[in-house]
Amino acid sequence: MTATSEPNLTGCTPSELLTVVSARCLRGRRRVFAGIGLPTLAVALAQATTEPGIEQVYESGVTGAHPPRLPQTIADAPLATGAECILGMHALFGYVLQGGRIDVGFLGGAQIDRWGSLNSTVIGDYAQPTVRLPGSGGAAEVMANAAEVFVVLRRHTPTSLVETLDFCTSPAPLRARRANPNVGTTGRGVTTVVTNLGVLTAADDGELTLSAVHPGVEVADVTAATGWPLRLAPEVAVTEPPTRAELEPLRERIDPTRVYLR
Amino acid sequence: MTATSEPNLTGCTPSELLTVVSARCLRGRRRVFAGIGLPTLAVALAQATTEPGIEQVYESGVTGAHPPRLPQTIADAPLATGAECILGMHALFGYVLQGGRIDVGFLGGAQIDRWGSLNSTVIGDYAQPTVRLPGSGGAAEVMANAAEVFVVLRRHTPTSLVETLDFCTSPAPLRARRANPNVGTTGRGVTTVVTNLGVLTAADDGELTLSAVHPGVEVADVTAATGWPLRLAPEVAVTEPPTRAELEPLRERIDPTRVYLR
Amino acid sequence: MARSKLATMRDAIAEHVNDGDTVALEGFTHLIPVAAGHELIRQRRQRLTIVRMTPDIVFDQLVAAGVATKMIFSFTGNSSVGSLHAIRRAIEHGDPRPLEIEEYSHYGLLGRYIAGASHLPFYPVRSYAGGDLPARNPNIRTVTSPFPAANGGTEEVYAVPPLHPDVAIVHAQRADRAGNVQAWGILGPQQEVAFAARRTVAVVEEVADDEVIRSDPNRTTIPGLAVDAVVECPRGAHPSFVQGYYDRDNEFYRSWPDISRDPDALREWLREWVYDLPDHDAYLAKLGPGYFDRLRPVPAMSTPVDYGSAL
């Protein structure tokens, strides 16, 4: 990573930029399955700006959370306090997620490939890993069942956007269909990757292509930071800088103590 | 049915006799799945006499019921009031019943055959029945999953204890294994049939045999009232008449208004 | 803010139930959506496939009114107080018209709801082997486990396919305007069918303030994301019951066989109690003031629990 590949931001931090761009991508979406961290902020910002009707679902079974303080985990006590509903795990994983009720799932991972499969299991060999990561959790289910998946990456590097995953934890639906055409798939997989350099968007064939760079970032910076030969979208836009109408609620109401906006 | 086939009871009614005999059969059993009516009374009587630890489970999901009045259906309001637990249907049918947690299930039916299969679906042909009955409900599940099944019949006649069922709603495990040996079966099926004439008990091979006649009933009365050539157990006992210690709690505390003791 | 899903019964049925739809009206003795069934009759819906684990009086009425051409069920009866004669006439004699039936055991039909809710191609159950139902219902099949049986051999169980009703109609004690439904007492298969259905209408005794619902999120049995319309219809489950609101009208249940046995009496009952009344309020007015007095529960309040978290 060179200095030139950092976005040239005036008046906002990289975390704020990632959150604002992610929130914009939620336009028109309704039911969102989001973990803790920047996705939580992105959902809250979308609710505060263009998508007041977004319904957020947590892996712990909470829907319609109204936490009295910013939650620290996806199953934190304030998520339960004042929530509209807490479902059992069978209803959450079976009926809500596999049942096809989720429009957008947010996922992370140590590695992503050009078709949007993710690795959150190991770096190195499975049996003798260099680094043992947490594993799937619900990620494989989100990938298999959400209508589409967004990925937010704080650091766009060739070791996280890779040609070949060390381990495929959450296979893209494309990859699932190729592996076993008799297993029905539901969603489109990863449609959007928001990184600190720009935005990748799935083309019609599912390949992640560069559709936008953040202000001050060159296309060449992004391709150099990507572990596969990155295709460009027909038009590569430059991200509109965050507006005051976006930054104000984020800073003043959503994460005023900057728990995740570090 | 002839007059001689009615038991000669001094000091108790046929319903009381059926209840007392059924309650005695519950000795040593713990978790009982019982419908409304005489089985409810039998469980309550067993709890009041020899088996205080019996846990009753209702099809509606109620366990540990403490109803303020005698319930009218298996899902009546007083069953919920003050109960120890109300499970959802998935937990009830999946975890409690199919999960193998029930020691004794009580079932009824319009017809029973000599191997303990039951019909509660139709009299006549399925497509154009003479009489359409309610159907299985949970009966097929109770038969398939309870460790053993008790049947209480108010009227022992050749049209209810039949050679061939018009329709097999709840197949005995024996019959299930014969039909498909690859489907695992759990319980023993019907082990005990208490009728107004006597008690049938499953022999080692599963065939229901006459093991007791009620006072005043001849063995020949029972065989004449049975639609198949009824085998006799090695010893056919005569039912011990209900004792005061059994009748008093039944009459005074369990069904004082004689809702089911008609 | 979530949008309000409040609707009148008339509008909810008009918007969500089309002729030819598959409509599940669930509730296990408790919480039966009777008023919604009456509205289906009143709006003269046709060719419905009606679904219910335990068809009782309201299904007898739907069949008598000619609303349904098919019934999917697992136990049909008027508890222990007699037959549902309109359903029996239709099945036994095709009178006045045939009623196609598709029959399961309880767990089988529940399994169809669970498979539907879970987007599974089938749900496995350990019932049916050796019985006569699979020969009568091609939706009951066997599936081979990919794991060996305890004896090392092949293990099979039965399986049922997913059911996706076009509409599920459920009744509950209360909901907020966003459709977070809270129910207590006997729960039946309402959560499963609500998630299995393409559209869900929740009929409730009362629409509650957001604060009431949010004070007890584990009480929410169906979240708003699975609910399309909320209808406030007090006593809309009569003659069935709503725990803590009114008890079961056993006298009505006992009176039904005599009405149902006589097609003229049943037609007249439908005219008098459904067709000639504009809505459920009129039905309640016709029952008269004080009708529910004998069904009024003795209160038995739950002990509050604390959902608090630290600041």
Next chain:
Amino acid sequence: MARSKLATMRDAIAEHVNDGDTVALEGFTHLIPVAAGHELIRQRRQRLTIVRMTPDIVFDQLVAAGVATKMIFSFTGNSSVGSLHAIRRAIEHGDPRPLEIEEYSHYGLLGRYIAGASHLPFYPVRSYAGGDLPARNPNIRTVTSPFPAANGGTEEVYAVPPLHPDVAIVHAQRADRAGNVQAWGILGPQQEVAFAARRTVAVVEEVADDEVIRSDPNRTTIPGLAVDAVVECPRGAHPSFVQGYYDRDNEFYRSWPDISRDPDALREWLREWVYDLPDHDAYLAKLGPGYFDRLRPVPAMSTPVDYGSAL
């Protein structure tokens, strides 16, 4: 009267957990049975297969103490505050001894519990196709649906086999002496694992009077018929949380990576906080009075509901 199932933690663990057992300790961030885990360490259980969807600090401790030789799980991590180094050392380097792992996604392991609870030979799930986990775990297989796919072809899904832990240990807010367990807030897979297990130990913040439990039967998540022992152990879920009783001790979670990274520090921690203490009361005494003050919830009581019925 149902017999009392009350037991001390020491007796419950001594009676129900044997060396070599498969022991599930469940709780999804909320309600983690940490004190029970410490008692397993204190009683020096050996060769356990430990099961948990979300292994966290207490599993790091169990592995460090040499209690477990195998771990079945679906996500292992200390939330977002760092690694579980004892588990990582064991998996990455077999240090100080290898830890066999059997890995699923969340719904896969939940499906194993559901299949176990339901006595099914397998549970179907729509995950795993195209991923690398099935090649590493022979318990993840495909099953062919007996119903055709929408396009008329063959439909397959993945399937996992039942899991029957010898013992399930769960933590909850309260239970009665007969083992009717009531929990609220985030519920995790506790009901499923309790029914899947051969024996279940429920650890609770308080043993409640029968009247309290019976005032709210829908709050009972695990009925007494599925519970073998009830242990009253206030604050037994620390450093995790119990809704309405105490909040998550995030400081402790944040401090763990530094302890866990250094085998000596971890050994010393186990000696100081587990081996050298007779029981959880001593652990609480060692934390000191006032320790839980900053974790004390602001009360948020549920609105009571009426379970009444007519006389």
